[in-house]
Amino acid sequence: MARQTKSERRRERARRELAGKGWMAILIGILLLTVLPLLMKDVLSGALGPAFRPAGWAALAIGVVLVGLNYVTTRTAAPAKVLADPAKPVFASEPSQSTPLTPARQMKSQWSPSVLADIEWRRFEAVCEALYAQAGFTTRSQSHGADGGIDIWLQSKHSDVPRIVQCKHWQSKMVGVKEMREFFGVMASHQLKSGTYVTSSTFSEDAIAFAKANGIHAQDGAALLKLISQRTPEQQMALLAVAYEGEYWRPTCASCGTKMLEKKSTKNEGSFWGCANYPRCRGKTIPKAKAVAAA
Numbered sequence: 560m561a562r563q564t565k566s567e568r569r570r571e572r573a574r575r576e577l578a579g580k581g582w583m584a585i586l587i588g589i590l591l592l593t594v595l596p597l598l599m600k601d602v603l604s605g606a607l608g609p610a611f612r613p614a615g616w617a618a619l620a621i622g623v624v625l626v627g628l629n630y631v632t633t634r635t636a637a638p639a640k641v642l643a644d645p646a647k648p649v650f651a652s653e654p655s656q657s658t659p660l661t662p663a664r665q666m667k668s669q670w671s672p673s674v675l676a677d678i679e680w681r682r683f684e685a686v687c688e689a690l691y692a693q694a695g696f697t698t699r700s701q702s703h704g705a706d707g708g709i710d711i712w713l714q715s716k717h718s719d720v721p722r723i724v725q726c727k728h729w730q731s732k733m734v735g736v737k738e739m740r741e742f743f744g745v746m747a748s749h750q751l752k753s754g755t756y757v758t759s760s761t762f763s764e765d766a767i768a769f770a771k772a773n774g775i776h777a778q779d780g781a782a783l784l785k786l787i788s789q790r791t792p793e794q795q796m797a798l799l800a801v802a803y804e805g806e807y808w809r810p811t812c813a814s815c816g817t818k819m820l821e822k823k824s825t826k827n828e829g830s831f832w833g834c835a836n837y838p839r840c841r842g843k844t845i846p847k848a849k850a851v852a853a854a
Contacts, residue, residue, distance in 0.1 A: 580622075672784065676759075697715075698711055708725060711726065722751070722754065727757070739770055753774040
């Protein structure tokens with residue numbers, strides 16, 4: 560611990576004296592109001608009784624004020640005592656396991672492919688939903704759990720038939736015809752003749768051909784950014800705020816909807832993202848290098 564300076568010692572001594580006088584005044588007030596009337600009941604029943612009561616209340620009030628002043632000055636002086644130790648860094652609050660890590664990438668001020676690379680899959684879905692809401696659709700989605708292959712439900716005021724959207728937040732991986740067939744199966748199960756498949760990456764040629772033949776609107780990352788660029792500057796900034804909301808870089812557990820934690824691998828070097836609720840939640844883990852690309 561750092562040594563106190565002379566001025567600090569004087570202030571500490573003054574605070575102790577102030578507290579002592581305060582408690583003494585409170586004690587005198589209690590004596591004048593309660594103890595003395597009991598000990599000198601016959602004497603105080605005359606003219607002395609009324610004279611002691613105002614003095615007792617005054618002493619009690621002075622004591623409370625002095626003790627209160629001591630409390631305030633002690634609380635005010637506490638930060639200075641911490642700062643007096645140059646060997647120990649001072650934090651506004653102590654970091655804990657729940658304190659979010661600082662993202663490696665800074666928030667962007669305008670839309671670009673790097674924004675899609677910065678955010679995790681849940682933020683990507685939220686951006687897509689907000690984009691459709693700006694276009695006048697009534698949207699419905701869920702943050703986690705089994706979605707049956709549907710990330711967003713859209714309802715237009717011009718049609719009674721809903722539209723479904725599947726979002727795939729991939730970067731380096733291309734969406735293939737396998738994923739497109741699975742989505743077409745979901746459409747068929749709901750007796751829908753059209754749907755939208757959105758990805759932050761690209762589609763294979765087979766996937767594009769299958770989409771055109773089966774009423775699927777395939778929208779890759781470039782097309783999504785072009786659509787966003789056609790919005791007003793205010794709408795673009797609103798979508799950017801959705802993208803960078805909260806811990807936008809930390810993956811969300813698809814099973815329970817909580818933010819995942821970075822954990823060290825016991826089998827090999829490196830780390831991975833795992834659910835914070837494990838073992839109560841046994842959602843899929845995500846390799847750290849693939850966190851951004853996972854959907």
